[in-house]
Amino acid sequence: MHKKPTSAYVHIPFCTQICYYCDFSKVFIRNQPVDLYLEHLIAEYQSYNIKKLRTLYIGGGTPTALSAAQLEFLLRELTKTLDLSSLEELTIEANPGDLDPDKIAVLKDSAVNRVSLGVQTFDNRMLKQIGRGHSEQDIYDNIAALKLAGFDNISIDLIYALPKQTMDNVRENVAKAISLDIPHMSLYSLILENHTVFMNRMRRGKLPLPKEDLEAEMFEYIIAALEQAGFEHYEISNFSKPGFESRHNLMYWDNAEYFGLGAGASGYLDGVRYKNHGPIRHYMEAVERGQARVQEEVLSQAEKMEEEMFLGLRKKTGVSIQDFEAKFGQSFQALYGQVVADLIEQGLLVDDPDFIRMTKRGLFLGDTVAEKFILKE
Numbered sequence: 001m002h003k004k005p006t007s008a009y010v011h012i013p014f015c016t017q018i019c020y021y022c023d024f025s026k027v028f029i030r031n032q033p034v035d036l037y038l039e040h041l042i043a044e045y046q047s048y049n050i051k052k053l054r055t056l057y058i059g060g061g062t063p064t065a066l067s068a069a070q071l072e073f074l075l076r077e078l079t080k081t082l083d084l085s086s087l088e089e090l091t092i093e094a095n096p097g098d099l100d101p102d103k104i105a106v107l108k109d110s111a112v113n114r115v116s117l118g119v120q121t122f123d124n125r126m127l128k129q130i131g132r133g134h135s136e137q138d139i140y141d142n143i144a145a146l147k148l149a150g151f152d153n154i155s156i157d158l159i160y161a162l163p164k165q166t167m168d169n170v171r172e173n174v175a176k177a178i179s180l181d182i183p184h185m186s187l188y189s190l191i192l193e194n195h196t197v198f199m200n201r202m203r204r205g206k207l208p209l210p211k212e213d214l215e216a217e218m219f220e221y222i223i224a225a226l227e228q229a230g231f232e233h234y235e236i237s238n239f240s241k242p243g244f245e246s247r248h249n250l251m252y253w254d255n256a257e258y259f260g261l262g263a264g265a266s267g268y269l270d271g272v273r274y275k276n277h278g279p280i281r282h283y284m285e286a287v288e289r290g291q292a293r294v295q296e297e298v299l300s301q302a303e304k305m306e307e308e309m310f311l312g313l314r315k316k317t318g319v320s321i322q323d324f325e326a327k328f329g330q331s332f333q334a335l336y337g338q339v340v341a342d343l344i345e346q347g348l349l350v351d352d353p354d355f356i357r358m359t360k361r362g363l364f365l366g367d368t369v370a371e372k373f374i375l376k377e
Contacts (some may be wrong), residue, residue, distance in 0.1 A: 001157065003335070004050075004052075005256065005257040005258045005259055005268075005269065006052065006054040006055070006086075006108065006251075007053060007054060007056070007057070007251045007256065007259070008045075008050060008055075008056050008057070008258060008259040008260075008261060009054045009059060009258060009265060010045070010058045010059070010074075010076075010078065011025065011059060011061065011062040011260070011261065011262050011264055011265040011276075011331055012028065012033075012058060012060040012062070012063040012065070012262065012266070013025050013060060013262060013263045013280060013328070014027060014029035014034060014037075014060065014061070014062065014066065015027070015028060015029060015060065015061050016028075016029055016062060016065045016095065016098055016133060016320070017131060017132070017133040018093055019120075019130055019131040019132055022196060024047070025061070025263060025264025025265075025278045026060060027061075028279065029065045031074070031125070032280065033281075034066065035070065035265040036279070036284065037280055037283075037284065038066075038073060038077075040287040040288070041213065041287075042078070042091075042290050043263070043287055044124070044261055044276075044287050045077075045078065045261050045368060046081075047260075047290070048259055050081070050259065051081060051083060052086050052141065053086070053087055053092070054087065054088050054089070054251075055087075055088060055089045055090075055247050055248035056078065056089070056090045056091070056248075057089075057091045057248040058078075058091065058092045059091075059093045060093055060331045062093065062095045062098060062118070063092065063093055063301065064092070064094040064095050064099055064103055065095070066292070068102035068103050068105070068106050071103055071106045072106045072110075072134055073108075074109040075106065075107075075232075076228075078111055079110070079111045082111075085109055085366045088247055089113060089114055089153075089248055090110075090111050090113055090239065091112070091114040091116055091155075092107065092112050092114075092115055092116070093117075093305065094115055094116065094118070094142070095117070095118050096117055096118070096138040096139045096141075096142045097132075097133045097134035097138055099142045099145070099146075099147070104146060104149050105149070106148070106162065107194030107273040108149040108151075112200075113151075113153055114153040114154075114246075115146055115153070115154050116154075116155040116184075116186075117139070117154065117155070117156045117157070118140060118156075118372055119156040119158055119177075120132055120158060121158065121162065121169075122136045122139065122172070122173050122176040122177075123136070123160060123172075123173070124136050124170060126162055126169070127303070129204070130162060130198075131197065132134075143182065145179055150364050151257060152183070153183060153184070154183070154184070155179075155183075155184035155185060155186065155246065156180070156184075156185055156186070157186045157187075158173060158177060158186070158187045158191055159187075159189070160173070160187060160215075160218045160219075160222065161190075161210045161214075161215040161218060162190050162209075162374050163207050163208050163210065164208050165177070165218065166210075167214070167218065169223065169310065170221060171221065171225075172228065172358070174222055175225075178225070178226070183240060183241035183243075183244035184238070184246065185231065185238070185239045186237050186238050186239075187222055187237055187238075187239065189215055189218075197330060201321070210294075211233060219364055220360075220364075221254050222248050223360070224334045232245075232316070234292075234316045235253060235315050235316065236363055236366050245315075250315070252311060253311045253312060253315050254311070254312070255293065255304075255307055255308045255311045255312065256268075258270075260275075260356060262275060262283070263279070263280050265279035265374050270303075271298060272296050272297065273296070273297045273299060275294055275295050276294060281306075285311050286369075291309065294339075301328065301346060302375045303348065304328070305324075305328055305330070305335070305375065306373060306375060308324060308327070308328075309336075309356070309370065309373035310370045312356075313358060313366070313369065313370050314366065314369045315357075316357065317355065317357060318352075318356050318357025318358065319355065319357070320355055321353075321354055321355065322354065335351065339372050340356060343362070343369060347359055347371050348360055348361060348362035348365065349362055
């Protein structure tokens, strides 16, 4: 009997504005069949007969682009059949520009206990430059309102290495972030994705991005400043006060299975990685046919082991050799002994007999290190 996943990701593909760096599955909300979409999403959710979850994560797009009534419907229907006593974490992503008192009231009356705000930067000029619709003041107002409503588990996303960004900008952003007095932050360097406004600008030579050594300096500064402020750098891009790690994201990095629900959502179930139809109308038609998925990939043993390493290496604690061998029934030394020895010698992995984990330098070069664990067929 295969154990059912205890985590679910729910995708709300609507946004009140489209940011210049974003390539997620999303559409501008105006004139979209939002109510109809939510009904289909709930139908897909119910088809899995989910009774027990440890973590539920509602992301996007921008879930708070929904109206208060739509938000209330979504949260009520998602938790209606759940055993709430075992639900440890229900996160919703929010946009500082969208969170009005009515929506905060809906969140307060629901099972939501963690809110993740897409802040990106505190600099008003830069917010405009990246296509965000909120201001610095919106951030402070929203966080104050959320705290007042009893939310203490608040996280923000920040992006560094933005066009024309300097070290001074980064220092200022980090100081403002720390002064919010919240327990979790995710910091990402700007990654240029295809089909985004920024990628098109870069191709035309119109996007002055910081050079790689400046980006490395920004990364090092952020880690040092946040650690000094009592945050633990528990995953490449994530920092938390003790006990406030994102349990849902830790599930991804532990390479656990999870339900992925909604248009364009990805999931991992019974050894199969799958992706749902992305365009909203295609998704709704597919749900009506009883098959929301557009692609499925059955992972081989080698692929599962590679993913275990790729994802696990993102965590500060790394990958437990004992757990790896128990899970896959293979000798770690035989598979990866030489790779590990080489990476330790290059100063990219910590010399630890029980865990494979990256040094600070390794973390900055994360993907390059992870790639060494691709098995030769």
